[in-house]
Amino acid sequence: MKFLWQLNEDVKSNLLAVILIVLELVFAIVCFSVCFELSGSFVTSVGFFAKDFNDNSLAVKLSEINYSVINDITENENVKNIYTASFYTGSYENQNTYIGSFSENVFNDLDLSYKGEMIDTTKDYGNAVPCLVSNILSKVFEIGRTYNLDGTDFYISGSLNDDNIYYMLGDLTSDAFFMCYDKNNILPSSELNRSSTNNALITAKDGISDTILSKSLDEISAIESKNYFDWREKLSDDFDKMSGNLIIGFLVLLLSTVGFLANNILSFNQNQRSYTNQLIVGQKKGCITLLFATRLVICTAISSAVVLIFKDKISALIESEVMTYDNLIYSILTCLVLCLICIIVIGLRISKAEIVER
Amino acid sequence: MICLKNIVKIYNRKSSQPTRALDGVDLVINNGEMLAIMGVSGSGKSTLLNIIGCLDKATDGEYILDGKNINEYKSKEIYVLRNKKFGFILQNYGLVEDKSVLTNVMYPLAFSKDVGYFKMKGLAKKAIKNAGIGELTRKKVSKISGGQKQRAAIARAIVNSPEVILADEPTAALDHKTADEIIGLLKKLNKNGTTIIVVTHDKRIADMCDRIVCISDGRISEDSK
Numbered sequence: 001m002k003f004l005w006q007l008n009e010d011v012k013s014n015l016l017a018v019i020l021i022v023l024e025l026v027f028a029i030v031c032f033s034v035c036f037e038l039s040g041s042f043v044t045s046v047g048f049f050a051k052d053f054n055d056n057s058l059a060v061k062l063s064e065i066n067y068s069v070i071n072d073i074t075e076n077e078n079v080k081n082i083y084t085a086s087f088y089t090g091s092y093e094n095q096n097t098y099i100g101s102f103s104e105n106v107f108n109d110l111d112l113s114y115k116g117e118m119i120d121t122t123k124d125y126g127n128a129v130p131c132l133v134s135n136i137l138s139k140v141f142e143i144g145r146t147y148n149l150d151g152t153d154f155y156i157s158g159s160l161n162d163d164n165i166y167y168m169l170g171d172l173t174s175d176a177f178f179m180c181y182d183k184n185n186i187l188p189s190s191e192l193n194r195s196s197t198n199n200a201l202i203t204a205k206d207g208i209s210d211t212i213l214s215k216s217l218d219e220i221s222a223i224e225s226k227n228y229f230d231w232r233e234k235l236s237d238d239f240d241k242m243s244g245n246l247i248i249g250f251l252v253l254l255l256s257t258v259g260f261l262a263n264n265i266l267s268f269n270q271n272q273r274s275y276t277n278q279l280i281v282g283q284k285k286g287c288i289t290l291l292f293a294t295r296l297v298i299c300t301a302i303s304s305a306v307v308l309i310f311k312d313k314i315s316a317l318i319e320s321e322v323m324t325y326d327n328l329i330y331s332i333l334t335c336l337v338l339c340l341i342c343i344i345v346i347g348l349r350i351s352k353a354e355i356v357e358r
Numbered sequence: 359m360i361c362l363k364n365i366v367k368i369y370n371r372k373s374s375q376p377t378r379a380l381d382g383v384d385l386v387i388n389n390g391e392m393l394a395i396m397g398v399s400g401s402g403k404s405t406l407l408n409i410i411g412c413l414d415k416a417t418d419g420e421y422i423l424d425g426k427n428i429n430e431y432k433s434k435e436i437y438v439l440r441n442k443k444f445g446f447i448l449q450n451y452g453l454v455e456d457k458s459v460l461t462n463v464m465y466p467l468a469f470s471k472d473v474g475y476f477k478m479k480g481l482a483k484k485a486i487k488n489a490g491i492g493e494l495t496r497k498k499v500s501k502i503s504g505g506q507k508q509r510a511a512i513a514r515a516i517v518n519s520p521e522v523i524l525a526d527e528p529t530a531a532l533d534h535k536t537a538d539e540i541i542g543l544l545k546k547l548n549k550n551g552t553t554i555i556v557v558t559h560d561k562r563i564a565d566m567c568d569r570i571v572c573i574s575d576g577r578i579s580e581d582s583k
Binding site for chain 2: 001002005006009013274277278279280281282283284287354355
């Protein structure tokens, strides 16, 4: 109770300083948060691209915060190379071959409309690659027969109707549509890479999980909407954005930090005589330090509460959407470190203070 | 009992011109005495008072307080001495200006382990009343006169019922009438058994005490009763 009484008297004596410190801490927490976000975004980008990308990679933006590496779209080396090469060296529209990967479940789980036979994933087709073709193509390649195209045997199991093809390809409807089940990795890269025919070749690979399938579809959708980019440009842009904002951020941060430290030291200087008078009548130096520390921690708690409660309004005020709770927690911890520095500095000054100075 | 043996105090020892404030002071002060320490400005009287009150340490010599060398007291015990054994009345009052008289008088109680929180206010009010400024309890120190401040300082000094009151020029900033009242208050405390040590350069004030110790150039030049 006595400590609380002393704390109350201490706060009342320093009410203006307390208000200023609370405001400075609110400012510092916001600045820290923005700086953390800006530098964090760049570091995350660097970490992500450094880990998953090579010189030939192309990044696909799946959402604002989710990038995908296009060379991870499938485990099929040939398809990967084609993807990388196609989109890295030229625009999509110039390519005649569309390659998509689907799970083999498509043959079992999707209610496809077809003529002929659905591809049976358990059946051995020998050296031929079983495939489903478009209706128009089935007039050229007869259902139930095997055709040799550029050295590879294709067994025409059936034909899919146009709705199914549209479902799979979206706007990329193509009359020349091969949906192959390349279980035994028969298709050579040259086969997939040929650009002499205007076709769409969908390969169904064994072992592609539904998760990868879903990711692949997202990537394909992103590619269709041309939402792909050169990751090095992205990194460079991120850095430019970060460095510009960060310099301003750090300057403001530096000012608020210096202001915070200065305010506390000034506040201490202002109180020095009062502390001396208290020491004369038996106050302990440790208790003065403890009171100072408690006052600072209370200020930090009030500031943190203010920022957390008014997070959305502050975000709107500074026109920033980067104040996340994670960053705010880090910012509050950083402010506590600042407080600790102040407490150490003031504590040392108190411990060295003499009651009688000459 | 306070016993000082060959007390030396040197300020700025490491500088090229150290100041020898006290130069071998021997002094014994018995319990219940009312003693005046006289001397011109810079003679070392305030330094002596600070050493007696454990606000400062002697550079050399022995300070025996109640039979125990002051160097043997732990720092925690020194805090307790300043809080309970001694009561301080300073020339510049030594009060926290932006606080009320009551709060200032409550401080020594707040720093003491012997008094509970709920007794603090009652004891402080009693001390303020005894100092003759009961009507100023809630007034801010910055709003009251010099004499009233000194009475507030006395209230703060006596609130923990100390055995020794150390008064450093308690009347220096006061007119004669107020000064006499302050000394009257101190005499009243002395009659109740409190040892009073008053530092003054005013002969008139010193004459009101039972014993006068004169200091000159850091040495005791005269000790008369």
